[in-house]
Amino acid sequence: CGFEGWSDLERGNGKLPWKVEFAARWKLLDIRFEAYGKDLIDSVKVNDWVSRKILNFEPPMHVKYEHFIDASRRKFSKSVGNVFTPQMWLKYAPPETLLLLMFKRSVGARVVTPELIPRLWDEAEELEDVYFGRVKIVDERTRSKLRGLYEYIYLLRPPQRPRAHAPFKLLAEMGSVAPAENLREFLEKRLQRYGYKVDEYLLEKAEKARLYAMDFGEVPRAKVKIELEDSEREAIQAIIERVGRAADGEEVQAAIFEEARRRGINPPQLFSKIYLLLLGRPSGPRLGPYLFDIGADRLSEALASISSS
Incomplete structure (x- = not known):
């Protein structure tokens, strides 16, 4: 542009050449950390040298990143x-x-x-x-x-105490059938029936999971390897049949224990396998009421999915 003289960097009048721009900014603003894309490797190397040798300023710590x-x-x-x-x-x-x-x-x-x-x-x-x-x-x-x-x-300011937790998949399922009116009341009552201590954090997670389900549909089960013994498969099949005849969730809860013990299976082991089938994790809501709510078909489909894989 033909200009000769001094220009104030803080006013933004003009731009330094790339070989010194980073270094000048680091010293002026006392920058201690600078992440950069891998396409700027050469520029950062040159500016590190300029910063040390010309400006007598130790260049900031670097982290190289790539694109999202x-x-x-x-x-x-x-x-x-x-x-x-x-x-x-x-x-x-x-x-x-x-x-x-x-x-x-x-x-x-x-x-x-x-x-x-x-x-x-x-x-x-x-x-x-x-x-x-x-x-x-x-x-x-x-x-x-x-x-x-x-x-x-949490940026070194974590919560002071643990909150109530529930699987996102479970909350998304609940949200997808929850009425728009009295939403929180519906979520709170159902979570309590599933054995959760409900707090504000859990309700907020349930509300966001509902939005997710509305925009993206069903949350897929986490990919986990599930191996069933013949006795476990038989027990689950029997539970499926009993869910369809049950009067309430407590009857289903009792049926799970009965079918496990009838086949010499440790009940917690069977519970864990059913949670893996439905939620992709070894624990979850109180299983009897949950199975009663979602119906026998869901468990039957989950069982069939690992039989065919």
């Missing part, structure tokens, strides 16, 4: 129309779930899809269980790592 990509491993692009923004994510889950996505792995491209939300929210709650000692981790190093991760997803 969709399920098809394409970069997000407004023109393509495959954008999934943080604001969209936060419609269905709290900020700590998004931070968990970021902190679990610091290298490589990250796939970001709505399908991650249920798993990450449940995983954040598993970290909370470890943090407050609800789940015991024998290995001290592993326990310390998980506790640290929990603290960081």
